[in-house]
Amino acid sequence: MSRENTNESGVPAHVAIVMDGNGRWARARGKARNAGHRAGVRATRQIVEACVERDIRYLTLFAFSSENWKRPPTEVRLLMRLFLEALQREVAELHKNDVRLRFMGDRSLLPDDLVRQMNDSEQLTSGNSGLQLNVAVSYGGRWDIVNAARSLAGAVSDGTLTPAEIDEDQFARALSLGGVPDPDLFIRTGGEKRISNFLLWNLAYAEFYFSNALWPDFDAQALDEAIDDYLSRQRRFGRTAEQVNAG
Ligand code: IPE
Ligand code: IPE
Ligand code: MG
Numbered sequence: 001m002s003r004e005n006t007n008e009s010g011v012p013a014h015v016a017i018v019m020d021g022n023g024r025w026a027r028a029r030g031k032a033r034n035a036g037h038r039a040g041v042r043a044t045r046q047i048v049e050a051c052v053e054r055d056i057r058y059l060t061l062f063a064f065s066s067e068n069w070k071r072p073p074t075e076v077r078l079l080m081r082l083f084l085e086a087l088q089r090e091v092a093e094l095h096k097n098d099v100r101l102r103f104m105g106d107r108s109l110l111p112d113d114l115v116r117q118m119n120d121s122e123q124l125t126s127g128n129s130g131l132q133l134n135v136a137v138s139y140g141g142r143w144d145i146v147n148a149a150r151s152l153a154g155a156v157s158d159g160t161l162t163p164a165e166i167d168e169d170q171f172a173r174a175l176s177l178g179g180v181p182d183p184d185l186f187i188r189t190g191g192e193k194r195i196s197n198f199l200l201w202n203l204a205y206a207e208f209y210f211s212n213a214l215w216p217d218f219d220a221q222a223l224d225e226a227i228d229d230y231l232s233r234q235r236r237f238g239r240t241a242e243q244v245n246a247g
Pocket of ligand 1: 019020021022023024025063064065068079190
């Protein structure tokens with residue numbers, strides 16, 4: 001059993017989750033997709049609490065992708081409103097629990113009131129040292145990489161960086177998760193087995209776990225099952241099993 005990249009209590013340091021299946025959860029109950037998204041917000045709250053209790057250091061949640069802008073405008077509007085309401089409702093409690101909130105994604109496409117609330121929440125919680133909760137909204141892995149390339153190109157044209165200085169560490173620092181260790185455990189609910197343009201760079205060596213549970217049904221017990229599965233794997237990072245066992 002590999003304990004590499006786990007914290008003292010043996011849980012992964014960084015968990016990244018694609019929260020999928022809200023629409024199907026609603027359809028199975030004869031409800032509108034919006035009801036599924038509301039139930040999804042409740043599940044998110046529980047999982048964040050569970051991560052705080054389990055002393056997970058980083059939790060990165062995929063809430064809305066670059067591609068989700070293609071959804072019907074009524075669904076997009078409802079999601080934006082749900083994000084705003086959830087943030088307004090939860091930020092004080094998150095702050096009390098020492099959670100540090102960070103948002104990642106293209107904010108230029110988001111409604112002004114949501115961006116204001118995101119900025120305020122980040123500022124309020126910036127000094128906290130508990131769970132770092134990264135929420136990806138209007139986020140795409142390709143957008144992130146292009147954004148990083150653009151900022152490095154800007155530094156080169158300003159004369160503060162030379163092309164030869166651009167290495168993997170430098171590039172990683174320019175990404176949205178710059179300074180955050182790569183995810184150890186990637187979870188996707190909803191049964192689909194794909195990344196859907198989530199953290200393309202950062203997932204290079206994550207352990208993947210796919211759950212058939214729809215996101216509104218994913219609870220602390222389901223999270224523990226994912227963590228147990230993660231802990232049963234040997235992470236080799238290119239080396240042989242013998243090398244890893246020899247430490
Ligand atoms: C995930 O659930 C939430 C978002 C992408 C915003 P979906 O809305 O994709 O649910 P399904 O996949 O249709 O069931
Ligand atoms: C991925 O879910 C994005 C989020 C969970 C926010 P989707 O439901 O949008 O993914 P695809 O389109 O089925 O791959
Ligand atoms: Mg989906």
